[in-house]
Amino acid sequence: MKSNNNLMAKIYDPIFYLPLKSIRIAVMNELLKYKEKVILDLCCGTGNQLNLLSKHGFRNLYCLDISDSMLEIAKRSNSSIKIYNEDATKTSFKNKLFDVVIISFAIHEKNRNTQQALIDEAYRIIKKDGFMLVVDYVFDDKTTKFGRIVISMIEGIAGGEHYINFKSYIQNDGLLSLIEKDKFKLVKYNRMSFGAVTISIYQKIPLF
Numbered sequence: 221m222k223s224n225n226n227l228m229a230k231i232y233d234p235i236f237y238l239p240l241k242s243i244r245i246a247v248m249n250e251l252l253k254y255k256e257k258v259i260l261d262l263c264c265g266t267g268n269q270l271n272l273l274s275k276h277g278f279r280n281l282y283c284l285d286i287s288d289s290m291l292e293i294a295k296r297s298n299s300s301i302k303i304y305n306e307d308a309t310k311t312s313f314k315n316k317l318f319d320v321v322i323i324s325f326a327i328h329e330k331n332r333n334t335q336q337a338l339i340d341e342a343y344r345i346i347k348k349d350g351f352m353l354v355v356d357y358v359f360d361d362k363t364t365k366f367g368r369i370v371i372s373m374i375e376g377i378a379g380g381e382h383y384i385n386f387k388s389y390i391q392n393d394g395l396l397s398l399i400e401k402d403k404f405k406l407v408k409y410n411r412m413s414f415g416a417v418t419i420s421i422y423q424k425i426p427l428f
């Protein structure tokens with residue numbers, strides 16, 4: 221067992237399935253042209269995003285999370301998704317395996333070192349010229365007041381270290397401050413949920 225949080229796993233889909241539905245669909249639409257490609261959801265939680273992809277004909281899907289409880293739910297989908305119970309900052313995957321790595325709502329909740337390690341690991345396992353698709357929060361002049369209040373409330377309820385990390389992520393310019401420009405190039409950027417959520421697609425820049 222790597223990590224267990226039964227309660228969170230049980231309430232995650234009942235609470236977040238509907239609010240996240242339009243985001244899941246938007247992510248799928250971005251990925252339609254990669255249907256035949258190898259796609260990993262890093263920190264996949266209950267596997268909700270990949271289930272949607274699987275239902276729409278994506279075939280090479282990998283789901284990785286550190287929580288047994290989240291993955292127990294992911295396994296119920298009974299699809300061909302390959303499931304891994306591992307730490308996303310040091311996976312067992314070989315270099316340059318995936319065409320696309322998704323990291324969805326998984327960066328903001330971690331401390332700075334873990335955030336950086338997660339992105340570094342994604343870089344390592346993405347193929348030359350492959351893509352990283354990140355879904356996460358942003359608070360800036362395009363974020364509505366309502367969006368800020370709702371997201372801050374949700375993160376406040378999560379509490380503890382999660383909330384401290386969220387506040388620090390927001391104060392430190394979020395994803396922008398974590399992406400190294402010589403490693404990833406931003407190729408597409410969408411905003412949703414009252415301007416508080418972004419879907420960012422980065423292309424890997426191979427170092428050699």
Ligand SMILES: C[S@@+](CC[C@H](N)C(=O)[O-])C[C@H]1O[C@@H](n2cnc3c(N)ncnc32)[C@H](O)[C@@H]1O
Pocket residue numbers: 262263264265266268269284285286287290306307308309323324325326329
């Ligand atoms: C907020 S949930 C997001 C889940 C999913 N990606 C989504 O969009 O709904 C964050 C997930 O990250 C997982 N997680 C946290 N630290 C991790 C780590 N070091 N390695 C792998 N998964 C991790 C948690 O278990 C949790 O399932």
